Amino acid sequence: MSVASAIKKPGNVEEQDFLWTLNFGPQHPATHTTLRIVLKLDGERVVSAAPDIGYLHSGFEKIGEHLDYNQYVTVTDRMNYISPMSNNVAWHHAVEALMGIEITPRCKYIRTIISELARISDHLLSTGAMGLDVGAFTFFLYAFYQRERIYDIFEALCGARFTNSYTRVGGVLHDMTPLVAQKIRDFARDFPKTLQELERLLNRNRIFVERTKGVGVLTREEAIRRSCSGPVARASGVPRDLRKDEPYLAYADLDFQVCCAKAGDCFARYYVRMAEMKESLRLVTQALENLPSGPVNVGIDERTALPNKAQVYQTIEGTISHFELVMTNRGFEVPCEEVYAATEAPNGELGFYLAGDGSDVAYRARCRPPSFIHFAAFPHLIEGHTLSDIVAVLGSLNIIAAELDR
Amino acid sequence: MPTRTEVLETLQDEFTGVTASEFRGQTRVVVKAADLFAVLESLKNDFAFDLLVDITCVDYLQYRDATDRFGLVYLLANTQTAERITVRVMLNEPELTVASAAPLWEGANWLEREVFDMFGIRFDGHPDLRRILLPEEFTAHPLRKDYPLQGRGERHNFSVITRGEA
Numbered sequence: 001m002s003v004a005s006a007i008k009k010p011g012n013v014e015e016q017d018f019l020w021t022l023n024f025g026p027q028h029p030a031t032h033t034t035l036r037i038v039l040k041l042d043g044e045r046v047v048s049a050a051p052d053i054g055y056l057h058s059g060f061e062k063i064g065e066h067l068d069y070n071q072y073v074t075v076t077d078r079m080n081y082i083s084p085m086s087n088n089v090a091w092h093h094a095v096e097a098l099m100g101i102e103i104t105p106r107c108k109y110i111r112t113i114i115s116e117l118a119r120i121s122d123h124l125l126s127t128g129a130m131g132l133d134v135g136a137f138t139f140f141l142y143a144f145y146q147r148e149r150i151y152d153i154f155e156a157l158c159g160a161r162f163t164n165s166y167t168r169v170g171g172v173l174h175d176m177t178p179l180v181a182q183k184i185r186d187f188a189r190d191f192p193k194t195l196q197e198l199e200r201l202l203n204r205n206r207i208f209v210e211r212t213k214g215v216g217v218l219t220r221e222e223a224i225r226r227s228c229s230g231p232v233a234r235a236s237g238v239p240r241d242l243r244k245d246e247p248y249l250a251y252a253d254l255d256f257q258v259c260c261a262k263a264g265d266c267f268a269r270y271y272v273r274m275a276e277m278k279e280s281l282r283l284v285t286q287a288l289e290n291l292p293s294g295p296v297n298v299g300i301d302e303r304t305a306l307p308n309k310a311q312v313y314q315t316i317e318g319t320i321s322h323f324e325l326v327m328t329n330r331g332f333e334v335p336c337e338e339v340y341a342a343t344e345a346p347n348g349e350l351g352f353y354l355a356g357d358g359s360d361v362a363y364r365a366r367c368r369p370p371s372f373i374h375f376a377a378f379p380h381l382i383e384g385h386t387l388s389d390i391v392a393v394l395g396s397l398n399i400i401a402a403e404l405d406r
Numbered sequence: 407m408p409t410r411t412e413v414l415e416t417l418q419d420e421f422t423g424v425t426a427s428e429f430r431g432q433t434r435v436v437v438k439a440a441d442l443f444a445v446l447e448s449l450k451n452d453f454a455f456d457l458l459v460d461i462t463c464v465d466y467l468q469y470r471d472a473t474d475r476f477g478l479v480y481l482l483a484n485t486q487t488a489e490r491i492t493v494r495v496m497l498n499e500p501e502l503t504v505a506s507a508a509p510l511w512e513g514a515n516w517l518e519r520e521v522f523d524m525f526g527i528r529f530d531g532h533p534d535l536r537r538i539l540l541p542e543e544f545t546a547h548p549l550r551k552d553y554p555l556q557g558r559g560e561r562h563n564f565s566v567i568t569r570g571e572a
Contacts, residue, residue, distance in 0.1 A: 054539040059555075061524075062548060066555055097430055224485060227458050227513025238485060240457075245488035336470065337429050340481055340492065342459075353479065355464050363469060366462040368481075376516040405539055 019047055022387070026055050030133045030391040033401030037378075037390070044386045049379040056405040064365030069095045069169050069332060072365065077163040079367065080403040083122035083346050084164050085114045085154065090343040092167040093248060094352035095362075097341035099334055101170050101304055105250075105292040110176050112250040112287045113184065114157070114166065115343070116280040120191075121150040122346035122398075123231075123273040123280075130270060130395030131202055134211045139201045146187075146194050153183045169332065170304035171297030181288060188285050195277060202270070212266035216381040216393035219264055226377040230348025230370055232397060235272040236264035242344040254286045266396035304332060332360050347371060347398055371403040409433035409491045413453050421445060434492040442495050443505035446480065450510055455482040455491060458507065461517040463525045467551035474498055476525060480507065497527065506532040524549035 020043075025036040034055040040047040060079065064072050069092075076091040077084040089111050096103060103111075128143035151161040157180045158166045158173050166173050202208045218228065223236035233240055241258040243251040259275035261268035297305035300321040311318030324330040334356040342351030348370030355364040374397045381393050414426045414435065421441045427434050437445045449455040459481040466472035474496035483490045495504060506529035507514040518529045519538040526547035529535055537544065544560070546553055 054537075054541070057539040059548065062555060100430065222512070224456050225512045227460075227511065227517075229457075240485050240488075335429075338434075338464070338479075339430055339432060340460075340490075349459065351460065351481075353460065353462050353481070355469075357469060364462075364464045366460070368460040368462075372516065372520075373513060376513065380512075 024390060030394065032129060033399075035375075035399065035401045035404065039387070039390075041387060044388075046382050046385055046387060046390070049382050049390075051375060051378060053375065053401070054405055056401045058406070060406040061365055061367065064362055064367075066361060068328075068360040069334075069362065072362070073167060074163065074165045076367075077165055078402055079369065079406060080122070080345065080347060080350070080371070080400045081162070082125045082400060083118040084162070085118035085166060086122070086343070086345040086350065088164060088167040089115050089118075089249075090345055090350045091352060092169060093343050094339065094341035094354050095169055098337065098339045098354045098356050099169070099304070099332060101298060101302070103170060104295055104298060106175075106294050106296045107171050107298075108250045109287045109291050110172055110296065111167065112254070113176075113284050113291075114154075115249070116283045116287070117150050117153060117184070119280045119346040120277050120284075121147045123277050124150075126346075126395070126398035127198075127202075127270055127273050130212075130266075130392065130398075131208065133391035133395045134208060136202060136205065136208055139198060142194060142198055142201070146191060149183075149187050149190075153180060153187060156180045156183055168297070168305050170302065175296040176291070181291075184284060184288055188281060188288075191281055192278075195274070195281075199274060203274075209267060211389070212270060212392050212396070213263075215266045215385055215389050216396060217263070217265045218377065218381060220262075222377070222380065223264065226380070227373050228348070228377060229373070230344065230346070231259075231269055231272045231276060232348060232370075232374050232377075234259060235261045235268035237262045242342055242349060248343060250287060251283075253290070254283050256280075256283050266392045269396040328360065334358055334360065338364075342368065345370060347400070347403070348374065367406060369403045369406060371398070371400050372406075375399050375404055409489055413449070413491065416452070417445060417448070420448065432490065432492060434494055436494045436496065439495050439497060439501070439504050442493070443507070443510075445493060446482075446507055446510055449482055449491065449493070453484070454486060455484050455489070457483045457485050458511040458513050458517075459483050459490070461507070461514060461521055463521050463527060463549075465525060465549065465551045476502065476527065478504065478521070478527060502526060503528045503530055505530050506535075508532050523547070526550070 020041045022039045022041055024039055026034045036052040038050040060075050063075055073088050073091055076087040079087050124143040124147045128140040131139035154164055155161045158164050218236045220237045223233045223238050239258055239260050244258055256279045259272050261272050300307045300317050303321050306325055307318040307321050312322045336358050338355045340351055340353045342349045351368040353366035354362050357363040408431050418424045423438050425436045462479045464477045476497040478495045480493040518532055521527055522535055523537045523539055524547055
């Protein structure tokens with residue numbers, strides 16, 4: 001059955017509904033990526049919307065059954081590509097849960113810092129793009145300037161600006177250097193001012209408020225029934241945040257608040273994201289100032305993280321460990337078990353369901369993509385609103401088609 | 407957070423053949439395919455597992471010592487207590503049909519469509535069981551283990567357009 005047949009076809013003239021069918025996408029500036037919505041319009045009102053996805057399907061889960069636990073991190077970069085660091089952390093969080101590896105305290109803090117920086121950059125882009133779509137261009141430029149600075153931090157940290165691939169099983173690629181710490185401190189010093197400016201641009205902006213308040217309302221019950229998570233659920237009054245509910249990494253040690261709203265409309269989702277950026281910045285500052293010393297990767301005796309070059313060339317344990325890890329089927333000890341581990345990604349609950357079969361390649365690597373689940377709620381949100389509200393709702397849900405289709 | 411033992415005890419009392427196991431603090435129960443809907447309903451209504459986190463499937467074709475072909479996985483969570491439970495159903499060809507969870511959770515709609523698309527498992531009572539990620543004319547179920555990574559000739563069937571024709 002095609003999308004066309006999913007929309008009810010009239011049998012005769014009496015059943016003809018005289019509605020107008022409009023294809024929104026696959027190429028439309030406001031979808032930002034490739035997705036298609038078949039709309040039925042009564043004048044400007046949306047009567048029904050039928051999403052058609054899969055344009056960017058590239059078989060990430062199938063590839064996950066052929067790349068080993070360290071190689072697959074490069075693919076996770078490309079899922080939600082506006083915050084690749086969170087995906088890296090989520091992937092190796094699940095891998096370490098499967099293998100039962102306890103990472104070092106320093107690594108926990110570094111991963112916390114980069115997840116929160118990724119959250120800030122994700123929220124900057126999603127609120128920025130939402131503003132852009134409803135006509136607030138300045139906000140986007142302000143937001144993107146700060147996003148560039150986060151890219152600079154990531155570049156200093158791991159050499160890549162966009163597709164970071166920073167985490168490794170049992171550790172990270174490079175330890176944090178004083179230069180990176182300085183860049184993060186500079187960012188943390190300047191960012192609150194920009195955030196204040198951003199809020200002054202949009203929070204009471206009449207055009208923005210009228211285009212987002214009361215649009216795309218998701219009630220608390222519907223949010224739970226439709227499996228929503230993250231800022232989308234929190235904007236509807238579901239106080240569920242995995243960082244608090246099942247604290248992973250260093251979140252149990254740090255002080256932060258879960259940002260919630262009750263309205264459940266586009267403005268509430270925007271507002272929750274803006275509030276979360278403040279909390280994320282607090283988390284970054286706290287984690288950076290309390291960064292434990294000590295090794296960043298788990299010890300070479302555990303044979304999970306690659307030893308550094310000094311260890312490889314100067315110690316026999318390092319040489320053996322390096323050799324075994326780069327050989328196929330000599331590296332990790334993986335139980336024949338299945339595990340689901342989730343992290344609170346900027347977009348919602350990003351979890352991986354992993355089945356291990358003893359080899360260093362996952363038997364099944366399922367990703368729970370928040371965009372996919374939120375986009376399923378889209379037809380419900382847009383029903384009865386006008387055509388121009390589509391961009392506001394899409395922007396507030398932050399649909400990333402690469403994560404949607406994988 | 408692992409599941410409370412009274413949940414497991416009640417499930418084992420009410421339904422036959424329910425086995426529970428725990429790994430790294432996660433509780434999994436395996437139920438019979440015929441009981442699936444009743445188990446999910448009981449977990450949702452009696453024990454407040456109100457959030458359907460995910461539905462996925464694993465094809466055990468090449469898994470060592472596996473006795474069943476497919477393992478369908480439902481991940482549930484309780485939004486109040488953050489308690490989680492994993493419900494698994496083992497399926498074998500040719501009976502690859504289970505009851506849909508869509509009447510319980512609206513969120514199951516697309517998740518089940520994806521499982522149908524990728525594994526070919528059918529869901530009884532699903533409102534709109536179509537392929538979701540792959541094109542409608544696609545014939546295979548690519549996440550099954552007997553489907554090769556390179557695909558099975560799909561790429562060769564695209565017609566080649568030369569510069570002059572375009």
